[in-house]
Amino acid sequence: MTVDRERTRAAIVELIDAWGLAGDPRLERTADRVADASAELLAGEGVDPVPALREGRIPAADDxxxxxxxxRFSSICEHxxxxxxxxxxxxxxxxxxxxxxxxxxxxxxTCTARLALQERIGEQLVDALITGLDARGALAVVEARQDCVAARGPKQRDSDSVSVAARGTLVAGEARAEVFRLIALGAAEHGAEHGADDQREEML
Structure with a gap:
């Protein structure tokens, strides 16, 4: 998908006007900036990630x-x-x-540079791994802080959300438990190195 820069710019100008801020000198270049940023923020729209996985396949030495x-990721909430x-x-x-x-x-x-929902990102990741690599199982854990929760509505700035998507042999069983153990171990190590709290480990 190609972002129409001029239409995006015109839409932002109209939005600024609708907010009663037309002519505000603070926003003189805002429409141009948003139009330029949109191409990067939406670079994954309409892109199928499976072909890239297939092109990069390497024979597995073991299973x-x-x-x-x-x-680390960032995305834009479609709501x-x-x-x-x-x-x-x-x-x-x-x-x-x-x-x-x-x-x-x-x-x-690819799966995050688009309008998205947290839960759907995980689903797209595991589907791509199963399809692109013929994996026996795939699992994705997405931990996020939502600005739509932090900046409006309940205004819970410290609230995290965790979603899990799984396919195949990682839907249940010992292998799935091992994934979560390793993720929690990594969260503990990451927190110790960077002075973060233990919330991520506790949530897992």
């Missing part, structure tokens, strides 16, 4: 669990057009194929 933790951000943890049990870790980061970038 051991693969987990990529603490992938209020407000940002949300946090961490994503992605795990899969390979079949015949694995992929480079960079491809997993690219997968997350």
């Amino acid at each position: 051991d669990l693969v987990l990529v933790r603490n992938i 209020h057009l407000l940002p949300f951000d946090g961490w994503i943890h992605v795990a899969y049990l390979p079949g015949d194929w694995i992929t480079g870790f960079g491809r997993i980061h690219d997968l997350v970038a």
Whole structure:
């Protein structure tokens, strides 16, 4: 999908006018900035992440669990057009194929650079791993802080939300439990290194 920059700019000008702020010198370049940012923020719209995973497939030497933790992300809520951000943890049990870790980061970038819901991001990630890598199982944990909750409505700035999506052999069982154990371990280590509190580990 290609963002129409001029229409986006015109829409922001109209929005500023609708808010009663037309001519405000603080907002002189706001419409241009939003139009430019939109191309980056929505770069994943309409992009199928599966072909990139298939192109990056490597024959698997074994069928051991693969987990990529603490992938930072940001996205735009489709309900209020407000940002949300946090961490994503992605795990899969390979079949015949694995992929480079960079491809997993690219997968997350594609699935989050679009209008989204937190729960749907996880679903898209695990579906792509199952389809693109023929994985036996896939699981994604998405931890986020929602600006639509923090800045309006209940105004709960410290509230996190956690969603889990799983397919195949990671829907239940010992392998799934091991994923959560490793994610919690990583959260504890991450918190100790960066002086964060223990909320992330407790939520998992």
